[in-house]
Amino acid sequence: MKHNILEICYLIGSVTFIMGLKMMGNAKTARKGNMVGALGMTIAILGTIFLHEGEVSGMIYGLIFGAIALGTIIGWMTAKKVQMTKMPELVSMFNGMGGACAALISLIEFNHYYHSEFPKVVLNAAITGAYHPPYGFLIAVFAGLVIGSISFSGSVIAFLKLNGTMDKPIRLPAYNIVNLVVLIITFGLLAFMVYSGGIILTNDLQPSGIMIYALLALALIYGILFTIPIGGADMPVVISLLNSFTGLAAAFGGFLYDNKVMLTGGILVGSAGTLLTVIMCKAMNRSLGSVIFGAFGGSTAAAGGPDVKGSIKDIQVSDLAVLMNYSKKVVIVPGYGLAVAQAQHVIHELELLLEERGVEVKYAIHPVAGRMPGHMNVLLAESNVSxxxxxxxxxxxxxxxxxxxxxxxxxxDVVNPAAKTDPSSPIYGMPILEVDRAKNIIVNKRSMSAGYAGIDNLLFYDPKCSMFFGDAKKALTELVAELKTME
Amino acid sequence: MREILSFISENREMIYFVVLSIFVGIEVIGGVPTVLHTPLMSGANAIHGVVIVGAIYVMLHVEMDNYLGLGLGFLAVLLGTLNVVGGFVVTDRMLEMFKKK
Known part of the structure; x- marks a missing residue:
């Protein structure tokens, strides 16, 4: 009876995940969609705990509730407190935790199997010479372990990169080959372990389950090797990819227990995440292969930047205020620098002020502005921009x-004309905002340093372009103050 | 070879289930505006937290004297909860901002 109700709980969970994701694809229903998903998750979790058949000691329940309570408090506080600019890091971190959870499940299940199944292995093999390990079970356990571990260590590296602790891509000599070799060894070991039952005999004929730790170590190392050579600009793609990996790891957990809600949730995220990754790559006009195997700043960028250089003009705040005040139409191109300087509120103030004076103001959003697609929209929405x-x-x-x-x-980078004109540029082919068609171009930057992709920008030498140097928040505050003194 | 074939026919329903789910996942995401990519990624991130169901299942079946299993299981439930709760709350925070206007 209980068991049947639990199956219905899982069915409800699966349906809410699909509906939730679908609703999240539309701005009007997105928030409700997220709630629907959360509700389904709650039903699935509570059902798993309370509709369990069989004797379970109170201490186990205590541990489960303790872990859930602790996780809820920490997760809730972190999610509520984090600054919106730190979003990508946080998503990466939570993703890594899901991966670690999947890997731990596999470790425990293997341990369980090792202690219960092993005597049979030896016995059967001794008597008949042919023992068939439970292949399906072993595939699910080992694949969940490997994918979950890659997702975990990769997410940790992505987290460190995004929060600036690890700001330069690290490339070992021949890293592509090294990575490939490690990957092949990992999956080779996985295949061997499935085939052999995952257990080896030591020299004195003692059974040993040591191989699973080797598999774990290899997977963790691969996760690190996979992520460290990839440049910061490509991190969103990597996070999205690791996100779908964790989905896959969860799906293998579903195989393991023949649990339909884990299967639906995991596969949904796996396939949706993969598609999202491809969409992101398209927005940057890069293939997934070039993101993973040929990171930015390799040989092309080292071959020397653009050689034609004109002179750079800068503009004073008073002149800029006059220019903007008498414009008909102003387009603001926000980038991550705006978010870092926490200037999203003052830019909204500037927008309102200009609109008051009859200037039409719009924001041009590049698909990869910020650190993730749509990140800039979230940041601007936070400061009430319509x-x-x-x-x-x-x-x-x-x-x-x-x-x-x-x-x-x-x-x-999103306004760099080299993406259209210079085939040797690493960002060549990326669709950009064609700002050079406007009558005046004003660039606010702290200094002349290169962008995230680490390449020079020819736009700054355009005769129509003037530089407005300074920290975004400070410079824009001055501009707003200057505008207020006019009229 | 024969083992692979028999594996496939034994798990026929499961394989149908997986293939159809993959298509549902792709279908559900298709045509989403760029603006919603970040919240969507974050929401999907919360959903794969369903792996916590597996962690709870493990805990419910672990023997009382298996201290390693108990410890790792506790950790797994904790990490899974962080994934689920953190994921949904942070997605809600993002989407709340779109709602304001």
């Missing part, structure tokens, strides 16, 4: 022709 003022790349590009001033704040 949703319909955020215009996507394809819609805003034809409008630059009639734009008087383009104000670029903390963005660089």
């Amino acid at each position: 949703y319909d003022k955020l215009v996507e790349m394809d819609d805003i590009n034809p409008e630059f022709e009639q734009t008087d001033v383009v104000l670029i704040v903390g963005a660089n």
Whole structure:
């Protein structure tokens, strides 16, 4: 009876995951969709605990509730407190925890199997000479372990990269080959362990389950090797990919227990995550292969930047205020630099002030502005910028022709004309915001340093372009103050 | 070879289930505006936290004297909870901002 109700709980869980994800694809229903998913998850979790058949000691229940209570408090507080600019790091961290959880499940299950199944292995093999290990079980256990561990260690590295602890891509000599070799060894060992039952006999004929720790270590190492050579600009793609890995690991857990809710949840995230990864790559006009195997800043960037250089002009805040005040149309191009400087509120203030003076203001959002697709929208929405003022790349590009001033704040690579004109550039082919068609281009930057992709920007030498140096928040505050003194 | 074939026919339903789920996943994501990619990734991140169900299952079946199993199981439930709760709460926070206007 209990068992049947539990199956219904899992069915409800599976359906809410699908509905939730579907609703999250639409701005109007997105928040509700997330709630629906959370509700389904709660039903699945509570059902698993309370509809369990069989004797379980109170201490075990105590441990389960303790872990859930502790996790809820920590998870809730972290998620509530974190700054919106730190979002990608946090998603990466939570993803890593899911991966670690899947890996731990596999470790425990293997231990269990090792202690219960092994006597049979020896006995059967001794008597008949042919023992068939439970292949399906072993595949699920080992695959869950390997994928979960890769996802965990990869996510930790992605986290360190995003929060700036590890800011340069690390490339071992011939890292592609090394990575490939480690991957092949890992899966080779996995295949061997499935085939052999995962247990070896030591020299004195003692059984040993040591191989699973070798597999664990290899998977963790591969996760690290996989992530360290990839440049910061590609991190969103990596996180999305690791996200789908964790989904896959959860799905293997579903195989293990023939648990339908884990299967649906895991596979959904696995396939949706993979598609999302591909979409992100497309937005940057890069293939998944080039992200993983040929990271930014390799031989091409070292071959020397653009050689044609003109002179760079800078503009004073008073001149800029006059220019903007008498414009008809201003387009703001926000980049991650804006978020780092916490300037999203003051830019909204600037927008309101200009609108008051009859200037039309829009924001041009590049698909990969910020650290993840859509990250910039979240940040601007946080400071109350109206949703319909955020215009996507394809819609805003034809409008630059009639734009008087383009104000670029903390963005660089997404406006770099080299993406269209210089085939030797590492970002060549990436769709960009065509700001050079506007009448005036103003770039706010702290200094002349290169962007995230580590390459020079020819736009700054454009005769129509002026630099407005300074920290985004400070510079924009001055600009707003200056504008207020006018009229 | 024969083992692989018999594995497939024995797990026929499971394989149908997996293939159809993959298509559902792709279908559900298709045509999502760029603006929603980050919340969507975060929401999907919360959903794979369903792995916690497996962690709880492990805990319910572990023997009382298996201290290693108990310890690792506790850790697994803890990490799974962090994934689920953190994931849903942070997604809600992101989407709340879109709602304001």
